[in-house]
Every structure is written in C-alpha cells, then in structure tokens.
C-alpha cells in the first residue's frame with residue numbers, strides 16, 4: 001500500500017524538489033502535483049490522497065483560501081501548509097483553518113520531509129486514538145523480543161516486562177493486528193465461558209445418573225471368552241457406575257456452568273510486528289515524547305491468560321506453528337484431578353544461539 005501525496009504548488013522546481021526528497025525517504029509513494037488552487041481542490045474532492053502539501057502562493061488563490069474551501073467541502077485529508085520564511089503568522093492562520101502542520105519552504109530537507117511525512121503516515125496507519133505510550137512500549141519490547149505470546153495458563157503473573165494490565169494490552173494488540181501493524185498466528189484453541197468469555201474455569205466431575213460429585217475410580221479385571229481385560233469405571237456414592245463421569249465446567253468469574261458443546265471456542269494468538277508495523281512502532285517512541293503520558297488503568301485482579309514476550313531469535317524467518325502438547329480439553333482437565341491448582345510447566349528460556 002503506497003502513500004498518495006498531493007502537492008498544490010505552481011512552481012515546477014519546488015515540485016521537483018519535493019519529489020526528489022520523497023524519493024530519498026525510501027517511502028513507497030505516488031506524487032500528484034496541481035498547479036493551482038482550483039485543480040488542487042478538484043483532486044482533493046476525489047478523496048484519493050493520503051496527505052496534501054499546500055503552498056501559500058498560488059496563481060488563482062492563496063493557500064489559506066484553499067484551506068477555507070477544503071473545510072467547506074469537508075475534506076478530511078491531512079494538510080501540511082508550505083510557507084515562505086518569515087510568514088509564521090500565515091502558518092499559524094493555516095493551523096487555525098485546519099492545516100495539521102506547516103513547513104517553511106527554505107527549511108525543507110529530505111530529513112524534515114521524512115519526519116513530517118512519517119508522522120502523518122503514523123496518524124493515518126495506526127488505529128484511531130491509539131495510545132502512543134503503548135505502541136512505544138511495544139516498540140521497545142520488539143527490540144529484544146521476537147513476539148508477544150498470549151497463552152492460557154493458571155499462572156497469575158504477567159511477564160514483568162509487560163507493564164500493562166492484561167485486558168488493556170490484549171485489546172490494543174487486537175487493534176494493531178486489525179491495522180496490520182502486527183501479524184498474528186494462532187497458538188492454540190481454547191475453551192471459554194459462553195456467558196462472560198473468561199478462560200478461567202473449574203472442571204466438575206459428576207455422576208451421569210444422579211449428578212453426585214462424590215466419585216471414586218476403579219478398575220476390574222473381566223474375563224470374556226478367556227481373554228482378560230481391564231475395565232475402568234467410576235462410581236458415585238449412590239452406587240451408580242459408569243465408564244465416564246459427566247464433565248462440566250464452572251466459570252470462575254461468573255459462576256456459569258457449561259459443557260464442551262456449548263462452550264465458547266476462542267483462539268489465543270502470538271503477535272509479531274509486520275515490516276511496516278515495526279517502522280510505525282519505532283516512530284511512536286519519538287512521537288510519545290511529544291504526547292502527554294497517558295495514565296494506564298490500574299492493574300485489576302489480573303485476568304487470564306498471561307502475556308509473554310519471546311526473545312528475538314536469529315534463526316530463520318519461517319515461523320513454524322508452535323507445537324504445544326495439546327490434549328483434548330476434557331482429557332487435559334481430567335488429568336488435573338483431584339482438585340489441586342496446577343502450575344503451568346515453566347517454559348525453558350529461549351536462549352539466543354550464535
């Protein structure tokens with residue numbers, strides 16, 4: 001996806017300079033130039049540009065008049081006002097009329113253009129009102145870590161490197177994935193409460209006939225036509241026996257009981273930056289200095305699952321889907337009995353091998 005830039009400027013030398021500078025930035029762009037205000041406005045009206053550079057001196061009208069027309073025509077594209085030296089008053093006037101920024105013509109350098117354009121690309125490409133503090137934090141994390149892993153676990157600790165509350169973090173990771181700043185891949189399929197979507201629940205074993213929860217397990221040797229085999233059974237305190245107890249799940253958050261068939265099925269993902277996304281996240285570090293620090297919500301009783309960050313691997317780029325020892329849910333839960341809170345198996349730290 002390239003950046004469509006419109007330059008409303010009657011001086012062809014200035015047009016050429018902007019084109020050359022844009023080329024030096026390495027950005028993927030398309031530049032359209034219009035020689036006067038009327039033609040410029042017509043191009044904006046098509047709504048196909050991402051960013052507009054608007055010169056103050058135009059043959060048919062001033063840049064300020066063009067801004068006025070844009071406002072009337074409800075043009076939403078960000079405008080960078082280009083003005084001559086000593087015309088700061090005009091620049092301020094342009095900002096009042098809706099220009100997002102201004103740039104002094106004699107001070108235009110490739111670096112300045114890069115900075116200006118990137119900042120606006122950032123605003124265009126990032127999700128609306130995205131907390132810059134959070135993306136700056138991600139940017140720092142991705143310097144040392146390949147991906148952020150959200151996984152089911154009974155561990156109530158967030159990774160110490162991840163300073164945001166889980167709900168807040170997951171919500172923003174999802175937004176970044178939708179905006180293609182992050183790519184995501186499925187780590188595992190998990191069961192969640194159909195009522196409140198919590199991933200935390202207890203497994204209840206009950207007698208299939210009377211619902212009794214006091215079960216014992218046993219096995220008997222049976223002989224049939226001289227073949228001996230083991231027969232497993234569960235027996236409740238009322239004397240009913242069955243091959244398997246009924247398994248239901250009780251949500252730890254809302255108390256709702258559900259079974260495998262009416263459970264909500266969710267996916268847990270790991271997130272890694274896309275190539276363009278990494279640039280955007282890196283930009284947010286510089287931009288966060290300009291923005292007031294956003295207060296982070298108080299960390300509530302931390303929700304499952306936990307978020308982990310994985311160290312950068314210098315290994316090949318191809319990422320194989322992680323092979324977790326995925327057991328069918330009911331089997332996995334059954335193993336946890338009797339009811340003792342099971343701590344997750346610690347993952348061996350990923351060491352960067354040289």
Ligand SMILES: [Zn+2]
Nearest residue numbers: 207210236240
């Ligand atoms: Zn029973």
Ligand SMILES: [Zn+2]
Nearest residue numbers: 193196251254
């Ligand atoms: Zn629930």
